[in-house]
Amino acid sequence: MARASTTSDAFNAVAEPRRRDILSFLVAQERPVNDIVASLGLPQPSVSKHLRVLLEVGLVDVRRDGRQMFYRTNANAIRPLHEWTSTFERYWRHQLTRIKERAEANELQS
Amino acid sequence: MARASTTSDAFNAVAEPRRRDILSFLVAQERPVNDIVASLGLPQPSVSKHLRVLLEVGLVDVRRDGRQMFYRTNANAIRPLHEWTSTFERYWRHQLTRIKERAEANELQS
DNA sequence: TTGACATATTCCGATATGGGAATATGATTA
DNA sequence: TAATCATATTCCCATATCGGAATATGTCAA
Numbered sequence A, B: 001m002a003r004a005s006t007t008s009d010a011f012n013a014v015a016e017p018r019r020r021d022i023l024s025f026l027v028a029q030e031r032p033v034n035d036i037v038a039s040l041g042l043p044q045p046s047v048s049k050h051l052r053v054l055l056e057v058g059l060v061d062v063r064r065d066g067r068q069m070f071y072r073t074n075a076n077a078i079r080p081l082h083e084w085t086s087t088f089e090r091y092w093r094h095q096l097t098r099i100k101e102r103a104e105a106n107e108l109q110s
Numbered sequence C: 001t002t003g004a005c006a007t008a009t010t011c012c013g014a015t016a017t018g019g020g021a022a023t024a025t026g027a028t029t030a
Numbered sequence D: 001t002a003a004t005c006a007t008a009t010t011c012c013c014a015t016a017t018c019g020g021a022a023t024a025t026g027t028c029a030a
Helices: A017-026 A033-040 A044-056 A075-086 A089-109 B017-026 B033-040 B044-056 B075-086 B089-109
Strands: A060-065 A068-073 B060-065 B068-073
Touching: A017 A033, A017 A044, A017 A060, A017 A068, A033 A044, A033 A068, A044 A060, A044 A068, A075 B075, A075 B089, A089 B075, B017 B033, B017 B044, B017 B060, B017 B068, B033 B044, B033 B068, B044 B060, B044 B068
Parallel strands: none
Antiparallel strands: A060 A068, B060 B068
């Protein structure tokens, strides 16, 4: 077996930086493909391929209007990632507390 | 070019489900490799390889004690993922609001 | 020093990737 | 219908992956 497919879930789809850029760009409002091409400065076929991956895992939705395809980020599909990372939140808070305490202890010394 | 290396950043490292399992397991307290092997039921070489990836991107720390290696999740390295997903939070909130409003409208109809 | 234990590395093969270039499909307009 | 615009797909290639199996490294104990 090789690495899991990029279309296997949101975690894999989002590992590619360009796809994260696209998601950020499409979250405020839907946009035709050419807007993405122009704004991110990527070759059009590349954008289409990335959009296909994002579509397959449900990270974007599409709507056709004439010959244009309007894509929009489906923010809901990002929630699982957010929730997974949230389970670690209390631990980095812990770390911060310890770092802070150490810093304060050092200030008392000096 | 091919897909970015799994060691290129936390996003890529975390795309692999086993590595997420390992991070969850190691977050509460440090553990020797054999504990991971036993708890997750993975072959030992596989665990060592995954730990190497996690170590390279700073998602875990190690400490040696005799012949054992104690690994622990570095929660701080997960923050970038959390922060990136957080930028989408207001948008799924929006969606929820719209869905809720629609549901309530439907209740009035029925 | 030898053996046992804990962990890491190497070699292999099948597979999917993303970029580039070319081209196909689909829809509109002249 | 032909030309044009917007987007999608295909082909090729270099590369890195993960799993499995075998083996290496490193540390401790007898």
